[in-house]
Amino acid sequence: xxxxxxxxxxxxxxxxxxxxxxxxxxxxxxxxxxxxxxxxxxxxxxxxxxxxxxxxxxxxxxxxxxxxxxxxxxxxxxxxxxxxxxxxxxxxxxxxxxxxxxxxxxxxxxxxxxxxxxxxxxxxxxxxxxxxxxxxxxxxxxxxxxxxxxxxxxxxxxxxxxxxxxxxxxxxxxxxxxxxxxxxxxxxxxxxxxxxxxxxxxxxxxxxxxxxxxxxxxxxxxxxxxxxxx
Amino acid sequence: xxxxxxxxxxxxxxxxxxxxxxxxxxxxxxxxxxxxxxxxxxxxxxxxxxxxxxxxxxxxxxxxxxxxxxxxxxxxxxxxxxxxxxxxxxxxxxxxxxxxxxxxxxxxxxxxxxxxxxxxxxxxxxxxxxxxxxxxxxxxxxxxxxxxxxxxxxxxxxxxxxxxxxxxxxxxxxxxxxxxxxxxxxxxxxxxxxxxxxxxxxxxxxxxxxxxxxxxxxxxxxxxxxxxxxxxxxxxxxxxxxxxxxxxxxxxxxxxxxxxxxxxxxxxxxxxxxxxxxxxxxxxxxxxxxxxxxxxxxxxxxxxxxxxxxxxxxxx
Numbered sequence: 159x160x161x162x163x164x165x166x167x168x169x170x171x172x173x174x175x176x177x178x179x180x181x182x183x184x185x186x187x188x189x190x191x192x193x194x195x196x197x198x199x200x201x202x203x204x205x206x207x208x209x210x211x212x213x214x215x216x217x218x219x220x221x222x223x224x225x226x227x228x229x230x231x232x233x234x235x236x237x238x239x240x241x242x243x244x245x246x247x248x249x250x251x252x253x254x255x256x257x258x259x260x261x262x263x264x265x266x267x268x269x270x271x272x273x274x275x276x277x278x279x280x281x282x283x284x285x286x287x288x289x290x291x292x293x294x295x296x297x298x299x300x301x302x303x304x305x306x307x308x309x310x311x312x313x314x315x316x317x318x319x320x321x322x323x324x325x326x327x328x329x330x331x332x333x334x335x336x337x338x339x340x341x342x343x344x345x346x347x348x349x350x351x352x353x354x355x356x357x358x359x360x361x362x363x364x365x366x367x368x369x370x371x372x373x374x375x376x377x378x379x380x381x382x383x384x385x386x387x388x
Numbered sequence: 389x390x391x392x393x394x395x396x397x398x399x400x401x402x403x404x405x406x407x408x409x410x411x412x413x414x415x416x417x418x419x420x421x422x423x424x425x426x427x428x429x430x431x432x433x434x435x436x437x438x439x440x441x442x443x444x445x446x447x448x449x450x451x452x453x454x455x456x457x458x459x460x461x462x463x464x465x466x467x468x469x470x471x472x473x474x475x476x477x478x479x480x481x482x483x484x485x486x487x488x489x490x491x492x493x494x495x496x497x498x499x500x501x502x503x504x505x506x507x508x509x510x511x512x513x514x515x516x517x518x519x520x521x522x523x524x525x526x527x528x529x530x531x532x533x534x535x536x537x538x539x540x541x542x543x544x545x546x547x548x549x550x551x552x553x554x555x556x557x558x559x560x561x562x563x564x565x566x567x568x569x570x571x572x573x574x575x576x577x578x579x580x581x582x583x584x585x586x587x588x589x590x591x592x593x594x595x596x597x598x599x600x601x602x603x604x605x606x607x608x609x610x611x612x613x614x615x616x617x618x619x620x621x622x623x624x625x626x627x628x629x630x631x632x633x634x635x636x637x638x639x640x641x642x643x644x645x646x647x648x649x650x651x652x653x654x655x656x657x658x659x660x661x662x663x664x665x666x667x668x669x670x671x672x673x674x675x676x677x678x679x680x681x682x683x684x685x686x687x688x689x690x691x692x693x694x695x696x697x698x699x700x701x702x703x704x
Binding site: 163166167171174182187188194195203204207209211214215218219220221223226228230232234235240267268269271276304307308309311312314315316319323325326327329330332333334337344346347348349350351353354356357360361 | 392395396398399402403425428429432433435436437438439440441442443444445447448451452454463464469470471472473474476477478480481483484485487488491492495512515516519520523526527530531534536540541542543544545546547548549552554555556557558559560561562563564565566567568569570571572573574575577578580605608609610611612613614616617618620621625629636637638640641642643644645648651652656660661663664665667668670671672675676678679680682683686687690691694698
């Protein structure tokens with residue numbers, strides 16, 4: 159057996175690790191794989207062109223951008239912030255659990271750019287979580303303050319990752335569809351996206367449970383503690 | 389019958405407008421890149437495979453030399469946005485909801501009522517076509533309601549598109565890479581190697597290797613999208629689907645999510661893990677990852693169980 163085509167995988171791994179432009183890495187890998195499998199250069203370019211053309215539907219999803227951009231022009235982000243700010247007064251754990259659910263649900267209906275680290279976590283979610291933790295607990299040791307901030311960012315990621323695939327018209331779902339279709343297994347986007355729901359529920363339960371456990375742990379922590387004993 | 393070809397012409401029109409606006413903005417690289425993508429949508433079905441391949445190489449060349457720039461089209465100020473958001477309230481979410489509602493309700497109606505017998509849509513393509521129709525409805529509704537300048541949706545869309553940049557076509561490129569891998573027999577080679585290592589007939593063990601491969605490759609590459617074509621070609625399709633007869637939808641969808649668990653645990657996924665640590669001025673640049681591990685590992689186990697149960701036990 160000719161093992162050389164595997165070099166294509168090594169090129170992807172090395173190229174991503176060395177931070178070359180990912181598009182460039184992918185094309186070089188595709189060309190190398192084809193050539194090492196014994197195809198001539200023209201045939202490899204043809205194969206790449208055909209495959210790119212067959213998978214055009216994946217990039218159709220960007221036509222939603224004018225809708226989202228237009229709504230942002232009229233304050234969509236600010237409205238989302240208003241909704242989150244209404245949570246003032248909750249404990250840190252409850253605040254982040256609600257944000258987790260909010261992020262999962264909005265991502266699941268295609269609004270994955272509501273939230274995000276620069277737009278929501280730094281200006282809003284992290285400061286609110288910190289304030290809530292201080293209110294219920296008193297002054298926090300630095301180490302705990304760091305953990306609360308890091309957990310706010312983590313909550314945004316978990317909510318996005320395990321919400322967005324429920325939306326069928328998203329790149330990852332269509333990428334799965336494309337790969338399976340190329341291999342002779344035609345699937346529909348909805349067939350795939352419903353299978354993101356069980357994992358989304360697990361993610362909410364696991365991460366939500368950890369957030370509430372963090373609340374309890376902070377509650378048990380003496381108010382003015384040094385890091386010495388920890 | 390409405391086919392994908394209609395959708396491609398619609399998308400081609402959007403990208404052509406973005407290319408023209410980039411041209412007006414003197415962003416030549418952006419104009420060329422989005423113009424080539426528009427050409428791919430408009431003419432791809434009529435060009436030869438080789439011409440399509442050259443088009444891909446040209447786009448990658450533009451991106452590779454850093455030809456794509458962010459753009460800053462005129463928009464509203466923060467103060468204006470705050471005023472609008474107070475004035476318009478939660479109704480702002482409604483136009484965005486039109487899109488998924490049109491697509492999901494339309495798909496259900498099409499599949500479970502006599503509406504489907506009209507044969508209006510290309511087979512198995514109805515959801516994405518309805519998504520396109522939903523976008524047009526939502527745009528029309530937002531334009532009538534908000535009455536922005538005529539070019540506003542195009543310019544606001546360009547602002548978002550240019551913030552995504554070349555990454556907008558990365559998933560399509562990765563799917564193409566998957567197809568080239570399949571053609572070159574990469575899946576067969578790894579499938580044979582994995583088959584030699586995994587004890588014959590152990591479905592659960594194969595599911596674990598597949599999910600572990602997704603997570604580990606994602607951690608190395610920092611990107612589950614890049615790991616997916618590799619692991620699908622290596623284990624997902626040849627072993628789980630073909631040899632063991634598993635449900636391809638579950639294997640694909642949940643396999644990707646097992647990869648996302650890897651994304652939570654790697655500094656290579658800088659946008660999600662390292663950038664926020666910097667934004668929040670954490671002392672430990674891996675602080676966010678440390679908080680995520682406790683969720684990622686049990687969730688990965690859940691994904692293994694979901695694949696095993698959903699793709700095999702419930703699928704006969």
